[in-house]
Amino acid sequence: MAKGKPDYDNLSPTGHRNPPMPWFGMDIGGTLTKLVYFEPCDLETANEEEAEALTTIRKYLTRNITYGQTGIRDAFLEMQKQTIGGRSGSLHFIRFPTSEMNSFIELAKAKNFPHLAKSICATGGGAYKFEDDFKHQVNLELHKFDELDCLIEGIHFIDRNNDKCECYYWKNPGDSKLATKEKFDFRNPYPYLVVNIGSGVSILSVRGPAEFQRVSGTSLGGGTFLGLCCLLTGCETFEEAITLATDGDSTKVDKLVRDIYGGDYNSSKIKLPGDIVASSFGQMNLKERRENATPQDLARATLVTITNNIGSIARMVAVREKVERVVFVGNFLRVNTISMKLLAYAMDFWSQGAMKALFLEHEGYFGAMGCLMEYMKLGQKM
Numbered sequence: 402m403a404k405g406k407p408d409y410d411n412l413s414p415t416g417h418r419n420p421p422m423p424w425f426g427m428d429i430g431g432t433l434t435k436l437v438y439f440e441p442c443d444l445e446t447a448n449e450e451e452a453e454a455l456t457t458i459r460k461y462l463t464r465n466i467t468y469g470q471t472g473i474r475d476a477f478l479e480m481q482k483q484t485i486g487g488r489s490g491s492l493h494f495i496r497f498p499t500s501e502m503n504s505f506i507e508l509a510k511a512k513n514f515p516h517l518a519k520s521i522c523a524t525g526g527g528a529y530k531f532e533d534d535f536k537h538q539v540n541l542e543l544h545k546f547d548e549l550d551c552l553i554e555g556i557h558f559i560d561r562n563n564d565k566c567e568c569y570y571w572k573n574p575g576d577s578k579l580a581t582k583e584k585f586d587f588r589n590p591y592p593y594l595v596v597n598i599g600s601g602v603s604i605l606s607v608r609g610p611a612e613f614q615r616v617s618g619t620s621l622g623g624g625t626f627l628g629l630c631c632l633l634t635g636c637e638t639f640e641e642a643i644t645l646a647t648d649g650d651s652t653k654v655d656k657l658v659r660d661i662y663g664g665d666y667n668s669s670k671i672k673l674p675g676d677i678v679a680s681s682f683g684q685m686n687l688k689e690r691r692e693n694a695t696p697q698d699l700a701r702a703t704l705v706t707i708t709n710n711i712g713s714i715a716r717m718v719a720v721r722e723k724v725e726r727v728v729f730v731g732n733f734l735r736v737n738t739i740s741m742k743l744l745a746y747a748m749d750f751w752s753q754g755a756m757k758a759l760f761l762e763h764e765g766y767f768g769a770m771g772c773l774m775e776y777m778k779l780g781q782k783m
């Protein structure tokens with residue numbers, strides 16, 4: 402710190418002790434690494450060393466991340482005018498594939514990152530997997546936090562602080578012409594279920610601000626969709642897989658109730674509409690049907706299969722936990738309105754309107770946000 406200058410890093414205007422800048426939270430997931438960075442706007446009040454470090458980070462974010470050397474800054478998700486640790490600034494949301502973690506570590510080394518920060522906070526499986534690499538290659542200490550604690554803390558923070566309304570639901574999700582995204586007031590959320598659809602799926606029952614349990618999960622998640630889609634269609638990216646699915650027709654691949662019954666299954670006891678999937682991929686046993694199925698149809702059927710399975714597990718868990726609101730998060734829902742509408746429709750249909758599927762704008766960033774919040778708390782202990 403420059404001589405004679407006050408230590409703005411460590412004392413917030415509210416008298417709390419803050420941890421050293423830069424303020425990052427990083428969630429190193431099975432597929433994507435998510436980074437939330439708080440950029441203070443009161444640089445003029447910072448001491449020289451801090452101001453220089455923050456300017457370097459600003460350049461790093463705009464040059465290396467926005468232009469895609471390591472990843473992508475989701476600029477449209479940026480949250481401006483935030484106050485964290487008594488300082489005002491903006492939150493930036495950045496992601497890159499976890500498979501590129503070694504390039505990220507190389508870049509951090511090349512940019513002399515340890516000169517800016519001695520330690521960073523990380524959550525997700527990669528916080529454990531890459532801990533030694535950070536320590537030995539970049540001389541950075543990782544403070545590790547549990548990914549589910551961070552997820553819940555991040556959801557609550559962003560929901561309370563996003564003035565553009567974080568939480569929404571789909572009205573008329575079963576009708577492509579009438580379906581609309583509507584705001585949902587999530588100020589009194591408890592109890593609710595969180596279904597985090599990342600590489601795999603974790604389901605949490607949340608009863609209070611820090612009171613939750615992981616009550617279920619499934620390995621058939623976003624990673625399964627992407628993996629199967631790459632195998633079946635030859636696509637290479639999630640975006641490509643979603644584009645294919647958008648143009649596809651899953652009924653050419655799945656066997657519906659009407660393919661088996663010739664119409665609805667309507668007996669004295671059972672009522673199943675004919676357009677419900679009876680058997681996912683059930684038509685693919687026939688050579689002729691396989692030959693007629695396009696990559697688009699296969700991508701759509703994969704998306705529908707994975708989504709319906711998650712929806713069905715979520716609904717059973719919600720019944721068992723006696724909750725009516727189910728919040729779906731995770732990057733599987735990125736640019737994926739097909740799955741959101743399917744989940745919304747299925748939750749409503751199978752619960753006879755008793756359950757509501759909810760969604761959050763910052764879908765995959767809550768773990769990283771919660772991790773940043775945990776980092777702020779570290780300041781009290783330093």
Ligand SMILES: Nc1ncnc2c1ncn2[C@@H]1O[C@H](COP(=O)(O)OP(=O)(O)O)[C@@H](O)[C@H]1O
Pocket residue numbers: 429430431432433434525598599600601622623624625626627639640731732733734735765
């Ligand atoms: N650009 C992308 N690259 C890879 N997967 C993506 C991308 N965007 C969305 N996804 C989907 O998001 C999933 C990962 O979600 P995420 O919540 O980040 O989980 P994790 O923490 O396991 O990485 C992938 O399995 C894939 O289905």
Ligand SMILES: CC(C)(COP(=O)(O)O)[C@@H](O)C(=O)NCCC(=O)O
Pocket residue numbers: 430431432525526598599600601602603617618619620
């Ligand atoms: C192991 C995980 C918590 C890792 O989280 P992720 O990186 O997938 O977000 C998650 O993949 C998971 O809960 N998988 C499902 C395991 C199961 O209950 O079958």
